[in-house]
Amino acid sequence: MKAYRISRFGLEHLEQVELPTPQPGRGQVLVRIHAVSLNFRDLLMTRGLYNPKMALPRIPCSDGAGEVVAVGDEVSRLRVGDRVAGIFMQHWLEGSLTPAKARGALGGDVDGMLAEYVVLDENGVVPFPEHLSFAEAATLPCAALTAWHALVHAAAVKAGDTVLIQGTGGVSLFALQFARLLGARVLGTSSSAEKIARARALGLQDAVNYREHADWAAWVQEQTGGAGADLVVEVGGAGTLNQSLQAVRTCGTIAQIGVLTGLSEPVSLAPVLHKQVRIQGIYVGSRAMFEEMNKAIALAKLRPVVDRIFPFTDARQAMQHMASGAHFGKIVIAVNS
Amino acid sequence: MKAYRISRFGLEHLEQVELPTPQPGRGQVLVRIHAVSLNFRDLLMTRGLYNPKMALPRIPCSDGAGEVVAVGDEVSRLRVGDRVAGIFMQHWLEGSLTPAKARGALGGDVDGMLAEYVVLDENGVVPFPEHLSFAEAATLPCAALTAWHALVHAAAVKAGDTVLIQGTGGVSLFALQFARLLGARVLGTSSSAEKIARARALGLQDAVNYREHADWAAWVQEQTGGAGADLVVEVGGAGTLNQSLQAVRTCGTIAQIGVLTGLSEPVSLAPVLHKQVRIQGIYVGSRAMFEEMNKAIALAKLRPVVDRIFPFTDARQAMQHMASGAHFGKIVIAVNS
Amino acid sequence: MKAYRISRFGLEHLEQVELPTPQPGRGQVLVRIHAVSLNFRDLLMTRGLYNPKMALPRIPCSDGAGEVVAVGDEVSRLRVGDRVAGIFMQHWLEGSLTPAKARGALGGDVDGMLAEYVVLDENGVVPFPEHLSFAEAATLPCAALTAWHALVHAAAVKAGDTVLIQGTGGVSLFALQFARLLGARVLGTSSSAEKIARARALGLQDAVNYREHADWAAWVQEQTGGAGADLVVEVGGAGTLNQSLQAVRTCGTIAQIGVLTGLSEPVSLAPVLHKQVRIQGIYVGSRAMFEEMNKAIALAKLRPVVDRIFPFTDARQAMQHMASGAHFGKIVIAVNS
């Protein structure tokens, strides 16, 4: 089978290789991958910036969707023909995250999804809603689930609440869509008028261009009558957290998601105390949360926002497109299309 | 001013009387009532079936909306011209219910809203969303807030959940509207095909005629793939609870609301245990919940379902209409229109 | 090996038999049982009153503790020599209960623990605190975990709360011990002055003899200054629930545990509504809760209350002792002692 692999860190070392097609062992399934979606983590991983100690060679990418084409002995949850997506952390099925469950993230601790075939434990995949294409389903495991986890589990967003999203990347647009589904108002920040217009079409009520308004927290306060946002979906790098602490309401929540670069920064924590803010770290989610999210997606016939689908041969270009920051929603690579 | 009052129990003793217009004392507001909505409790109260020891004479009805026309000394929350609705329990402002807060329910412990003018503590009213008429606002204090309390606080309904409503009375239709706002699926029971059709127009996905299917719990199980409903909004009298216990999912919630008649009945509690069901009593809600609900109603521009508006002179007919059970949504009496 | 088995319902059919010693398969462990504790369910099961459709023959008893004496291939959680107890529902490891997890209860759906050797999935056992004997550990799987689930998960009992227990059976005494550990006050009911005295030695603050005070709810109200209990651990049969509804405070919780007989009874649900009571069904608990409880037991060096230890040959007498209701705490049967 064809697969992409890095044997040295660096985007230029992301190479297509020919590997033996794996076979499912007991309790495992063989999935013919149809689509893979990219997360910023995949780019960092490839460049050696996420986990410089990661063993190589490694097949990258955590998120993919495909069809079960063979099952090993004693498989009871799935059948050949099932359309499934992988789960990000293969051992986090339900309950709270533990260090043991956190091991086994696809495209990091173990090989990922950027291959024609993947063998996973039958517990490591979930069927996805029928109305979704493989490309759409491939966007769910990391970005969508992270947004769902933040909105539903960390902040229990309800109708009438105000949610602030940052930019128009994958997590932010899923947060927008889920927040609207839950009856909330969504405010956003972006540097592009065009992206703001597209987000409005998805339900964004108001937005601010953070290039023009560096103190966008003040704008959020204005928009909320001085109250602040109930939830800030914090995906930013250095510098946004201080604004988020100003933008969130007293007793509000900041879902901390995007600390992928600039990990150590001066933060003024006084508002945490006096406004009784909760900062809740969000690291994807469990399989049980995934199944719960799928029920919501299926009921609403919600469609993930796919920015662009690259052919399998252009995986490197897809990564570069992500690095450019020009995308709106999820970048997908077609496999076996 | 004109008002209705009962000096003896019985609908035939509900009489229009002329009373001095009250004046607001310190911390109080004078509200010119524009509309009153009826709850089944008002009918029971009038007939002496709710609280046979209630002191008489008494102005009935808990739910009304109007305009602040005068304020007493030291009033700081409101101004003349504010459009407000009363809160059901005048002392339950926030936090958990206590016996002390439970005292002071309008149209029961103290005089109610079926009058041209009412004086209330400034803490006992809330401004309502701008897009609502007085008639619509009058439907909120008891029925809407009870539904909000059940869905948001007792069951934390989220997108993808399944909510079961019973019939098409005030609480049930608000539960339907709020559940849809929160992204949930709603199933319902009714004895009327016409009412089912009207409920479908409000977002009801599927319904069963309980006259034709006495074992409607089996129908709910079928509709949910054998899982059962996440939440049952139990407003029924004798007999429905046993079906609700069959219809709810393992670890699901039954919001117990309508135990107004037939209070003592044989209940088979075995499913409570083996399915780990939660039965949560719901008794209207606090002012803080009311304000929170108003944010949701305002954001969604949600419109309460008003069955019919009776003129002030026809208050008794309005009560009889409620007794007939023919209504769909809330019955309103216009006052000062 | 020796084991007890019923091939027909009835205590007189509980017979000691000789069976082949089972061998652990892949992922399984062989446990040499040292002690088994009885629950009322075991008695009902044996008599055919719990599940008349249960397949026979069946080895009874859900609760036992022993030592791992052999492990199958691929066992990673346990080693030979580990001291373990079984978990009640073999598939409920964590998260919420589901119908699938509810299948596989020991001594009911599958063979139980009243045997010299038992083979279980390595996921179906937990190591127990070091300071406990096998007899003490055997009391944990059902009675202790049910009490822990009720206090910690259903009611989040905290210091200063008031918990009401009923009688001095296994669940009630664990509820007493855990409530004291959590800093709560415990009130109790009993028909025996002697049992009350023994419960006081375990930390019970006050008790009422329900034979002398049929309206013991009034006594609870008095003891709590008219507030009522925060949590009632409801293990009674017919008749206690109505009193419990009077005894619990506004917004309090009734943990519904003991509906084993008299399942259908007239209940006056009016207090559920007006006091906003929560009735929460409790059906044992998950393995994750068991592990969490073990941490608390280990830290406090808490000792379960063992009423009496019967030799293996006297299993039937042990069951009869349970039927007599004379016990105080847990009845244990020694195996392989």
Place this chain on the structure above:
Amino acid sequence: MKAYRISRFGLEHLEQVELPTPQPGRGQVLVRIHAVSLNFRDLLMTRGLYNPKMALPRIPCSDGAGEVVAVGDEVSRLRVGDRVAGIFMQHWLEGSLTPAKARGALGGDVDGMLAEYVVLDENGVVPFPEHLSFAEAATLPCAALTAWHALVHAAAVKAGDTVLIQGTGGVSLFALQFARLLGARVLGTSSSAEKIARARALGLQDAVNYREHADWAAWVQEQTGGAGADLVVEVGGAGTLNQSLQAVRTCGTIAQIGVLTGLSEPVSLAPVLHKQVRIQGIYVGSRAMFEEMNKAIALAKLRPVVDRIFPFTDARQAMQHMASGAHFGKIVIAVNS
């Protein structure tokens, strides 16, 4: 009456003055203060470091206890002779904190308790447990309630959990006492072997000298078998948060309390994300929490740790004693003794 007041910032400007004894207006009570306890905030306030814009002159100190000696008209909650403590934020009675409720903190927004007599709204005081002296009761409003809020409301500490405290100041020792009451294990840091010994007498299980072990997070990990603490009560200034993030378990909580100085510091937030840590700001608590805490204190007959009682004439020395950091527990100033 005698009172202390600052008319300019600086400890040297804390002066005893003679002021007219205030009289209670409608709904107010006159409290004869018997004892005042100090918080670090009082020192910062006096020095102008807490709120440089605070209006002067100002009577400092938020925490005091005394006896009601007169009541104004319409007072219904209290009677002459009641022993009461003030509440920190006079308007935060229950529910969530809001900006409006956050205004009116004693000894900051309004005059504080370092005076012979104080007039407060009847809603702004709570009776305290009978077994406490005035000096002990004076320690509750800020330090004890902050610890209670963190343990019970932010982290829901339960038996078997591990709580980490920092140092032996007021909040930390209350956290220790409450954690023990709730059945938890408590680990601590200190720079003094003597203070560690005294904390052990209060129930501290293990401690590390942070002067000797700068990487005390590693010690916490060791003590917890690599799991980390369930809750870190973070009262430190600059530098401790990074260690706390290492010391807390996956999915654990950091109660952020002590950001009084060094508000802006470089924090490495990566663990927040990957360990899904919750950082919850804690700003004292509501009156409802205070009453709830009092029930726990009364039931356990818990005694606050009073470091030393200074006579009223030595208020400045008491402040200097706090500045020295030599105290263990709460510093009290006797008033009207």
